[in-house]
């Protein structure tokens with residue numbers, strides 16, 4: 125028996141979430157007295173890093189078509205069978221989303237996506253998952269012998285656990301794809317919103333796109349990623365990929381600063397799993413204050429530049 | 442173009458979520474239902490656009506009880522041609538996917554479209570599962586799709602960017618924001634929807650392999666701490682020393 129974690133390197137490297145995923149596999153393997161195998165596309169020198177995060181065995185492979193969910197499902201399922209894996213763990217990201225249901229169907233297993241806890245082995249492998257766009261949490265029992273889950277970021281944190289493991293190579297050349305990748309583009313310079321630890325977000329209280337300078341400055345001082353409410357992206361004030369909420373992106377940063385956003389339930393649904401929420405709004409009755417840890421009741425045009433100055437002073441500290 | 446669009450019914454977006462006394466069931470009392478926004482705004486409308494441009498038909502499918510017919514009629518009013526309801530209880534993503542795959546397997550649809558996720562269970566599972574049952578390619582989170590002959594160019598959202606992929610029909614695709622613009626049904630559409638076929642078929646046997654045993658509300662915030670607007674140094678100090686997030 126074994127636990128298999130599929131860990132994808134982006135542009136050749138791992139992000140923090142990759143190490144958290146490896147930790148998750150390691151901790152689960154320990155509680156089941158078995159080994160954690162990490163399967164990765166990273167080359168050997170990068171793949172080796174997983175030995176610092178609990179992988180008992182590291183196997184890398186190389187393939188051009190990681191984007192092809194049909195092919196990758198075969199590859200991961202074949203590998204899981206060959207290594208007698210009883211649990212497969214994926215990241216809760218776009219790639220994980222295209223693979224999770226497929227692998228579950230192919231392997232005829234129990235499946236839960238966006239899991240936030242380690243399985244409770246005393247309760248039918250029960251795991252928690254956020255439901256109703258963050259408005260509730262559900263506990264799922266997984267009854268099949270084979271189980272597959274995707275793990276939500278920032279669920280268990282990252283810890284160094286050194287294991288004396290070496291990188292072996294898996295020959296994936298026999299897997300062929302009929303979906304071709306034309307191009308990949310990523311926003312340069314900033315941390316993508318779904319991965320950001322610090323987020324500065326603004327809403328209709330900004331009055332117009334021409335006023336976003338103070339938001340961008342604040343984000344730059346903090347090293348934060350910018351986000352916005354839905355009407356802001358719908359009116360074209362900000363790009364669509366910044367829209368957070370029930371019908372936008374759901375995020376889970378350490379810090380979410382909401383500026384001139386009322387805190388409608390559909391907005392909260394996408395951000396209420398943030399660790400710390402700061403709300404800046406001139407209306408003390410704005411519903412967002414109920415979901416906030418820290419609040420400033422004031423005109424944003426006055427307070428945001430001063431918050432930026434204070435942060436700069438702190439950073440120069 | 443024969444297009445199949447999977448539509449689900451979800452609680453309305455402002456619905457207040459609560460559970461029964463022992464927290465084992467979602468409390469449906471007083472809940473208003475809508476068509477899942479990603480299905481309605483993006484998957485369905487993009488399918489209708491393709492049908493308008495290339496001919497063929499748009500079939501919508503839902504797995505669920507007769508109460509769902511109202512949501513299905515709305516899809517017909519927006520512009521779908523026919524509807525199928527599989528009269529089963531949508532207990533899990535695998536159950537839903539199995540039913541839809543069984544229906545679709547011998548109908549040679551050119552494309553099966555879904556929303557990127559349902560806003561109640563947030564599983565993002567059904568599309569991938571249908572694709573695996575039917576051995577078709579699956580692309581998730583598509584925000585743009587062009588079709589030339591049998592070749593599609595699809596732009597999919599990935600973390601902090603996009604991936605542009607090319608493939609041949611048939612395939613399964615899940616839609617996110619950008620795929621199309623929301624359409625509001627007009628009077629004519631509503632009148633016509635009443636005459637369009639809605640066929641109800643029975644489910645195949647399938648037992649779910651996972652079950653929800655308990656619901657909880659998210660941990661509540663202890664209450665907001667208000668900071669003097671004149672003292673932003675204090676906010677920075679608290680974020681650093683108390684919250685430890687900067």
Ligand SMILES: Cc1cc2nc3c(=O)[nH]c(=O)nc-3n(C[C@H](O)[C@H](O)[C@H](O)COP(=O)(O)OP(=O)(O)OC[C@H]3O[C@@H](n4cnc5c(N)ncnc54)[C@H](O)[C@@H]3O)c2cc1C
Nearest residue numbers: 327328329353354369370371372384385386390391406424
């Ligand atoms: C089906 C559906 C799905 C939806 N999905 C989403 C979603 O995913 N994400 C989302 O964000 N919304 C979503 N919405 C919209 C949501 O209901 C709200 O309308 C929206 O979040 C409001 O955006 P806002 O807070 O920026 O604007 P408003 O509600 O207009 O709030 C602006 C706020 O700014 C404050 N303000 C104004 N001037 C100043 C100033 N000078 N200084 C300080 N504060 C100021 C005001 O007091 C007010 O609280 C959805 C709606 C529906 C129906």
Ligand SMILES: Nc1ncnc2c1ncn2[C@@H]1O[C@H](COP(=O)(O)O)[C@@H](O)[C@H]1O
Nearest residue numbers: 447449504555556558559564565566567
């Ligand atoms: N009961 C259902 N009937 C038909 N389609 C569904 C049903 N449930 C989910 N879907 C489709 O599957 C997509 C993803 O749902 P989920 O996997 O639950 O996040 C939805 O956006 C719908 O397109």
